[in-house]
Amino acid sequence: xxxxxxxxxxxxxxxxxxxxxxxxxxxxxxxxxxxxxxxxxxxxxxxxxxxxxxxxxxxxxxxxxxxxxxxxxxxxxxxxxxxxxxxxxxxxxxxxxxxxxxxxxxxxxxxxxxx
Amino acid sequence: xxxxxxxxxxxxxxxxxxxxxxxxxxxxxxxxxxxxxxxxxxxxxxxxxxxxxxxxxxxxxxxxxxxxxxxxxxxxxxxxxxxxxxxxxxxxxxxxxxxxxxxxxxxxxxxxxxxx
Numbered sequence: 001x002x003x004x005x006x007x008x009x010x011x012x013x014x015x016x017x018x019x020x021x022x023x024x025x026x027x028x029x030x031x032x033x034x035x036x037x038x039x040x041x042x043x044x045x046x047x048x049x050x051x052x053x054x055x056x057x058x059x060x061x062x063x064x065x066x067x068x069x070x071x072x073x074x075x076x077x078x079x080x081x082x083x084x085x086x087x088x089x090x091x092x093x094x095x096x097x098x099x100x101x102x103x104x105x106x107x108x109x110x111x112x113x114x115x
Numbered sequence: 116x117x118x119x120x121x122x123x124x125x126x127x128x129x130x131x132x133x134x135x136x137x138x139x140x141x142x143x144x145x146x147x148x149x150x151x152x153x154x155x156x157x158x159x160x161x162x163x164x165x166x167x168x169x170x171x172x173x174x175x176x177x178x179x180x181x182x183x184x185x186x187x188x189x190x191x192x193x194x195x196x197x198x199x200x201x202x203x204x205x206x207x208x209x210x211x212x213x214x215x216x217x218x219x220x221x222x223x224x225x226x227x228x229x230x231x
Contacts, residue, residue, distance in 0.1 A: 004158070031216075040124065042205060042223040043159070050216045058218070090158055096216070100166070103149070104219060106158030 001026055004107035006091050012113045013081045021076040021110050023091030031096040032074035033058075033104065034066060036087040043090065049074055050096060081114045088112070117141050117210040119222035127228045130198055136191040136225045138180075138206030147209040148189040149219065150180055154202045162204070165189065176200075201229045 004025045013019055025032065030051045035043040045058030047066040055066050063085060065077045074093075078085060088111050092104040118141045128134045140148065147166050151159040163174040170182040180191045189206060206222040 033218075040223055042121075042221040044221075045218060048216075048218065056216075092159075100147075100217070103161040103164060104159075106160070108158050109156075 003027065004091055004093055004105050006089075006107040006110050008110060009108070010111050012115065013078075014115055015082060017081050018077065018079050019081065019112075020078075021089055021091075021112075022073070023075065023107060024073045025091075025093040025105070026072065027093060027105065028071070029093035029095055029105070030071065031094045032068065033092040033094075034064075034074070034076045035090045035092065036060065036085075037090060037109075038087050046076065046089075081112075083114050086112060086114045117208045117220045119206050119208050119220055121206055121222035121225050123225045124223070125226045125228065127230065128196055130229055130231050131195050133194050134192065134196050134200075134227065136204050136206075136227065138189045138191065138222060140187050140189065140206070140208045145211070146182075146184075147217070148180075148182060149207040149209075150174075150178070150189075150191050151205045151207060151221075152202050153205065153224075159205060162191075196227070196229050198229050198231065200227060202227060 007022045033048045034046040049055045049068040052071045091107040094104045095102040120139045149164045150162040152162045153159045163172045165182045173179045178193045203224045205224045207219045209217045
């Protein structure tokens with residue numbers, strides 16, 4: 001099992017450019033998440049998908065969109081990148097059963113710099 | 116809404132010394148608590164979790180954490196640290212959202228620096 005994979009690993013964008021971060025999991029998990037990690041702020045939830053076909057906003061959704069393409073894949077799109085979106089982005093997945101918070105499995109991250 | 120406080124942003128310690136990383140959370144009817152570890156340039160990995168039952172939970176690499184409901188704490192301890200324990204540690208609490216979905220709320224992290 002590869003677990004959770006993310007592409008690309010690194011990306012540099014100019015202000016105003018767009019890009020899509022890709023995430024895939026092979027653990028048959030039904031829930032997937034996108035976080036950003038900034039120094040001194042921990043991980044903040046951007047969007048999540050509780051199950052295939054649903055997406056919801058997290059704590060910091062502004063400037064982002066997501067697509068749950070199928071059960072395996074959950075992408076994050078920046079339509080018009082801004083320097084404030086410079087961050088490390090992590091995708092995660094978990095099972096969802098009867099409201100119990102099963103552990104989340106994280107990908108290796110994408111380091112994004114917006115100049 | 117739930118919240119998590121990790122007061123120590125960095126904890127330096129010598130190898131083989133004991134360590135405690137502190138975590139306090141806001142109270143809730145049902146509390147599920149987690150510690151995650153992040154090694155340099157990697158994603159997060161689950162270290163241990165408290166869902167119910169015994170308030171003392173242990174990991175396979177010698178860490179333990181105790182759920183203390185009266186003090187709303189879930190401190191992480193290890194009696195003797197190794198150089199390889201150098202990493203950032205995140206405490207997290209589950210939050211029941213409007214849709215009935217459990218989400219994790221993370222603390223800001225504590226960087227453990229183990230030196231020889």
